[in-house]
Amino acid sequence: MIGRLPIRIRLTLAFTLVMALVLAATGLFLYLRLGTGLANAVDQGLRARATDVAALAQQADTGLRTAGKVPGADSGFAEVIGPGNNVIDETPGLSTSPLLTASQLAAARRGPRFFERTIASENVRLFAQPVTAQGRRLLIVVGASQTPRAEALIDLRRQLLVGGPIALLLTALSGYVLAAAALRPVERMGERAATISAASAGRRLPVPGANDEIARLGTRLNEMLTRLEAALERERSLVSNASHELRTPLALMKTEIELALADPTSAPALAAALRSTAVETDRLAQLTDDLLLLARADSGELPLRRSDVPAGELLGTIATRYQRRAADEGRTIQVASPDGLLVRGDRRRLEQALANLVENSLRYGAGTVRLEASEHDGALELRVGDSGAGFPPAFVARAFERFSRAESSRDTAGVGLGLAIVAAIAEAHGGTATATNGPDGGADVTLRLTNSLVAGPAGSSASG
Numbered sequence: 319m320i321g322r323l324p325i326r327i328r329l330t331l332a333f334t335l336v337m338a339l340v341l342a343a344t345g346l347f348l349y350l351r352l353g354t355g356l357a358n359a360v361d362q363g364l365r366a367r368a369t370d371v372a373a374l375a376q377q378a379d380t381g382l383r384t385a386g387k388v389p390g391a392d393s394g395f396a397e398v399i400g401p402g403n404n405v406i407d408e409t410p411g412l413s414t415s416p417l418l419t420a421s422q423l424a425a426a427r428r429g430p431r432f433f434e435r436t437i438a439s440e441n442v443r444l445f446a447q448p449v450t451a452q453g454r455r456l457l458i459v460v461g462a463s464q465t466p467r468a469e470a471l472i473d474l475r476r477q478l479l480v481g482g483p484i485a486l487l488l489t490a491l492s493g494y495v496l497a498a499a500a501l502r503p504v505e506r507m508g509e510r511a512a513t514i515s516a517a518s519a520g521r522r523l524p525v526p527g528a529n530d531e532i533a534r535l536g537t538r539l540n541e542m543l544t545r546l547e548a549a550l551e552r553e554r555s556l557v558s559n560a561s562h563e564l565r566t567p568l569a570l571m572k573t574e575i576e577l578a579l580a581d582p583t584s585a586p587a588l589a590a591a592l593r594s595t596a597v598e599t600d601r602l603a604q605l606t607d608d609l610l611l612l613a614r615a616d617s618g619e620l621p622l623r624r625s626d627v628p629a630g631e632l633l634g635t636i637a638t639r640y641q642r643r644a645a646d647e648g649r650t651i652q653v654a655s656p657d658g659l660l661v662r663g664d665r666r667r668l669e670q671a672l673a674n675l676v677e678n679s680l681r682y683g684a685g686t687v688r689l690e691a692s693e694h695d696g697a698l699e700l701r702v703g704d705s706g707a708g709f710p711p712a713f714v715a716r717a718f719e720r721f722s723r724a725e726s727s728r729d730t731a732g733v734g735l736g737l738a739i740v741a742a743i744a745e746a747h748g749g750t751a752t753a754t755n756g757p758d759g760g761a762d763v764t765l766r767l768t769n770s771l772v773a774g775p776a777g778s779s780a781s782g
Contacts, residue, residue: 574594622664633653656693685704
């Protein structure tokens with residue numbers, strides 16, 4: 319039930335509860351402290367009175383009756399008890415019987431004692447002290463009423479019972495006002511958040527000027543909105559670019575089919591149309607597969623079938639696959655991998671990533687294509703490089719963005735998803751992909767797989 323209340327009410331209740339405990343503890347402490355202080359004051363006063371009465375008993379047996387009050391005190395009473403427990407002197411108004419019982423008298427003659435008794439319906443505090451006066455062993459008994467102490471405690475208790483709730487009410491009101499003031503920036507952010515949508519790009523939550531938790535929350539929420547807008551823009555760009563890439567092969571297929579239908583009796587025309595349609599169908603299928611892979615990678619559902627694969631064998635498979643094409647273009651493929659270097663990962667996905675990189679090197683690069691595997695700081699690095707012109711400097715920062723293509727490659731086949739797929743496969747293996755230009759020219763792309771190294775190198779080998 320409490321969890322359904324507004325947060326300002328819950329904060330006020332919590333603040334009020336804490337303050338109630340503090341006020342109760344403070345009131346109890348003051349009450350006990352005052353009671354102890356008053357009791358100590360009474361005891362000290364009784365000791366002082368007993369000393370005065372003892373001095374008076376040294377002079378005469380009727381000093382108290384003559385003085386009419388306890389010497390040196392504003393109030394109180396006293397009596398002097400002889401060896402036979404008979405009262406030989408007392409302040410006026412007291413009876414001639416001892417103030418203490420027989421057992422109390424016996425205890426008092428052994429040493430100073432404090433006692434509490436009710437005499438004539440009044441609670442009194444008594445102090446008994448044995449003394450030697452006029453050659454006799456006497457017992458001095460002094461007393462004081464406990465009524466002033468009780469009245470002082472009652473008055474304090476009354477003030478606490480009246481003032482405490484008032485202070486608690488003021489505290490609750492103050493807590494509510496403070497909670498409302500503290501949550502006001504949150505309410506403003508909530509009101510602004512209700513107006514933000516995909517159609518209102520660029521709007522941000524109001525952030526208070528104070529550098530506190532709420533300001534930091536607002537800043538982080540605005541940063542999240544920036545990331546969401548960037549992701550939304552990427553999705554829009556993906557849809558737009560995918561639509562554009564799909565339109566081209568579909569338009570070509572439609573044109574080829576219309577040309578074939580214009581002269582249905584021409585077998586060569588029909589065959590050419592079917593061949594062209596098959597090529598465009600393959601292009602559409604590849605684009606669909608690439609988009610599906612990226613979509614699964616975005617949702618964290620890219621399936622991986624991990625196994626231990628020798629790095630040299632993995633690179634050799636790719637080199638063999640592209641050896642004839644490289645030879646047709648007068649180029650070579652070199653593989654360098656230490657012996658004993660094992661990779662734990664999805665072989666098909668890693669081959670796909672490496673194949674994309676070799677494809678790019680053969681299509682846009684020049685010279686020898688290098689496939690290298692190495693171990694660095696406990697991580698596996700798979701690198702593909704060439705000796706061509708390298709990446710344009712402005713393209714390196716966005717090389718792995720989807721549908722991102724350098725200006726020099728726009729007149730060739732491709733849709734700009736190859737490097738994006740490489741990055742997605744590297745991230746699925748818990749790694750990263752980086753693109754750089756070599757110091758002597760050429761493009762280098764490195765897959766750094768942090769958790770995929772099974773065994774380190776035992777030596778090195780190279781093949782071409």
